[in-house]
Amino acid sequence: DAGVTQSPTHLIKTRGQHVTLRCSPISGHKSVSWYQQVLGQGPQFIFQYYEKEERGRGNFPDRFSARQFPNYSSELNVNALLLGDSALYLCASSGRSGTGREQYFGPGTRLTVT
Amino acid sequence: GENVEQHPSTLSVQEGDSAVIKCTYSDSASNYFPWYKQELGKGPQLIIDIRSNVGEKKDQRIAVTLNKTAKHFSLHITETQPEDSAVYFCAATQANAGGTSYGKLTFGQGTILTVHP
Numbered sequence: 001d002a003g004v005t006q007s008p009t010h011l012i013k014t015r016g017q018h019v020t021l022r023c024s025p026i027s028g029h030k031s032v033s034w035y036q037q038v039l040g041q042g043p044q045f046i047f048q049y050y051e052k053e054e055r056g057r058g059n060f061p062d063r064f065s066a067r068q069f070p071n072y073s074s075e076l077n078v079n080a081l082l083l084g085d086s087a088l089y090l091c092a093s094s095g096r097s098g099t100g101r102e103q104y105f106g107p108g109t110r111l112t113v114t
Numbered sequence: 115g116e117n118v119e120q121h122p123s124t125l126s127v128q129e130g131d132s133a134v135i136k137c138t139y140s141d142s143a144s145n146y147f148p149w150y151k152q153e154l155g156k157g158p159q160l161i162i163d164i165r166s167n168v169g170e171k172k173d174q175r176i177a178v179t180l181n182k183t184a185k186h187f188s189l190h191i192t193e194t195q196p197e198d199s200a201v202y203f204c205a206a207t208q209a210n211a212g213g214t215s216y217g218k219l220t221f222g223q224g225t226i227l228t229v230h231p
Binding site: 004031033035040041042043044045048050055056058090094096099100101102103104105106107108 | 118120146148150155156157158159160163203205207208209210216217218219220221222223224
């Protein structure tokens with residue numbers, strides 16, 4: 001079975017631009033979470049969506065937004081990019097009713113802001 | 115909010131030795147503790163987890179122990195192999211938490227494990 005997939009793999013953007021990252025969860029999973037991983041650190045929670053509704057939100061500015069589609073795939077949008085947004089963005093899916101348990105991560109999207 | 119501290123930051127062992135990584139958490143309401151292995155250029159891979167109603171869990175060469183009173187949990191890898199070399203992360207969450215923490219995993223800072231042949 002396919003795991004969590006993310007696109008694109010790598011992305012280079014300029015300060016001030018907008019970016020959209022995409023995630024497809026494991027088949028049958030209805031919960032998708034987004035995390036930001038800065039080099040040398042553990043992932044930081046951004047959002048969780050379950051059944052197309054935002055259920056959890058981390059300590060990130062309003063420039064970060066997300067949505068989940070009827071097929072449970074998800075998009076993460078970041079506006080007005082800053083140099084500090086450069087990171088690996090990870091998507092995780094779970095079939096455990098959005099509780100945070102058993103989250104399976106995708107390979108991530110490496111975002112570089114110049 | 116929850117805070118997870120992880121030690122050591124780096125760990126070097128000889129093939130066949132055991133490796134132990136320790137984590138402490140701050141929120142006594144946390145009740146689910148997963149461990150992830152992250153290889154270079156890949157996303158974190160869930161390798162084992164433990165719930166707060168269990169003190170120890172084993173899966174082949176990997177085991178996790180949990181001390182709820184002391185609020186710490188540990189990963190034990192026995193008979194280490196070079197392919198165990200990676201960054202290991204512990205995490206904690208309160209399953210079924212309400213509010214903005216719903217579904218939030220709080221991660222430790224990571225341990226770089228190197229297994230020398």
